[in-house]
Amino acid sequence: MTTNNWLTFSIKRLAFIFAWGIFSASSFAAQTLEIAGTFIPPGTSKNLTLEVAAGESDPATFIPVTVINGKNDGTVLATVAGVHGYEYISILATEKWAETLSPESISGALIIVRLAHIPAFEERSVYVNPHDRKNLNRSFPGSISGTQTERIAHAISTHIVANADFLIDLHSGDGAEWLAPFVGAYGGPLASDYEQAMDVATHFGFPNIVTYEMKTQQQVDTERSLNRQGVAAGIPTILVEIGENASKDETLVNRLVTGLNNTLVRLSMLPKETSPHSNETQLNHFVGTTSVPVDVSGIWYPRHVTGREIVEGEILGEIKDYFGKIVRTVRAPASGYALYGLAGLPVKQGESVMTIALKDTP
Numbered sequence: 087m088t089t090n091n092w093l094t095f096s097i098k099r100l101a102f103i104f105a106w107g108i109f110s111a112s113s114f115a116a117q118t119l120e121i122a123g124t125f126i127p128p129g130t131s132k133n134l135t136l137e138v139a140a141g142e143s144d145p146a147t148f149i150p151v152t153v154i155n156g157k158n159d160g161t162v163l164a165t166v167a168g169v170h171g172y173e174y175i176s177i178l179a180t181e182k183w184a185e186t187l188s189p190e191s192i193s194g195a196l197i198i199v200r201l202a203h204i205p206a207f208e209e210r211s212v213y214v215n216p217h218d219r220k221n222l223n224r225s226f227p228g229s230i231s232g233t234q235t236e237r238i239a240h241a242i243s244t245h246i247v248a249n250a251d252f253l254i255d256l257h258s259g260d261g262a263e264w265l266a267p268f269v270g271a272y273g274g275p276l277a278s279d280y281e282q283a284m285d286v287a288t289h290f291g292f293p294n295i296v297t298y299e300m301k302t303q304q305q306v307d308t309e310r311s312l313n314r315q316g317v318a319a320g321i322p323t324i325l326v327e328i329g330e331n332a333s334k335d336e337t338l339v340n341r342l343v344t345g346l347n348n349t350l351v352r353l354s355m356l357p358k359e360t361s362p363h364s365n366e367t368q369l370n371h372f373v374g375t376t377s378v379p380v381d382v383s384g385i386w387y388p389r390h391v392t393g394r395e396i397v398e399g400e401i402l403g404e405i406k407d408y409f410g411k412i413v414r415t416v417r418a419p420a421s422g423y424a425l426y427g428l429a430g431l432p433v434k435q436g437e438s439v440m441t442i443a444l445k446d447t448p
């Protein structure tokens with residue numbers, strides 16, 4: 087947290103402990119959380135509905151949140167699933183994971199956003215909100231007077247990220263995307279506690295680790311993602327990606343649950359002896375990614391749709407026009423690891439067909 091955020095939070099916390107001392111015989115020293123006016127004392131859990139009011143041109147919505155506040159003090163970890171409503175592994179894993187946890191079993195507190203983007207989920211909308219056609223993951227910190235996507239972003243920034251000490255943003259490949267599981271850790275001069283973020287990332291149990299270096303304020307601010315909202319709020323942040331194209335595969339769900347439990351152990355929220363086995367042992371480290379934008383719309387025929395090493399210049403696929411003629415042969419602009427991309431068929435001018443993780447600083 088930034089000093090200012092920490093101060094505000096501490097004042098809020100102290101005020102409540104003071105009130106608690108007057109009105110209760112109990113004298114808990116652990117923190118009480120306040121989320122949008124709801125108080126969650128230590129040793130309790132609560133399901134709460136974060137209301138997002140109607141805007142000028144689009145309806146009200148809500149965000150389902152579960153808060154589990156442990157009896158003992160510790161890290162406040164926020165996890166956010168379903169920023170993209172068509173990415174199901176994170177939503178399923180969150181539901182399964184939350185059932186196994188209780189205020190008795192953890193130290194610190196968990197703020198679990200079970201499904202951040204309900205309108206996109208209900209409309210099965212890939213990438214964007216069905217009302218304003220904005221991508222929630224490009225809309226932070228949001229605005230209370232903005233369109234629906236911006237109001238959802240504002241609620242998450244204000245009530246979730248601002249109350250957390252550590253943020254995990256959970257994603258998959260979206261509709262018509264393939265993806266190799268990876269964890270991104272935010273580093274560079276503008277990120278906070280990269281060491282802790284990297285420690286969690288490397289113990290998560292996924293094979294691919296990408297460091298995103300935040301060097302300029304423009305990087306943090308331009309089309310700000312939820313991850314970069316974590317960076318802006320001054321908390322260590324990781325991005326977790328597993329699954330593709332609306333997959334509900336139970337093996338992938340379980341890998342994500344294991345990773346989340348590994349995180350609780352690394353953050354001393356669960357005792358070490360409860361540590362699950364890692365999913366993977368071999369780690370591939372990358373620094374940053376590059377995209378492969380194309381300059382024509384049409385029908386995309388990728389050569390491969392799985393994570394793999396690629397070399398600069400190799401053919402990634404072809405784009406055909408709507409009469410079956412090849413109009414572009416797309417080649418890798420750099421060597422690296424093919425992390426995720428479009429599985430086809432559609433591709434639009436300006437879209438990236440693949441994201442390549444880079445082995446060295448670009």
Ligand SMILES: [Zn+2]
Pocket residue numbers: 169170173223256257258260
């Ligand atoms: Zn996503």
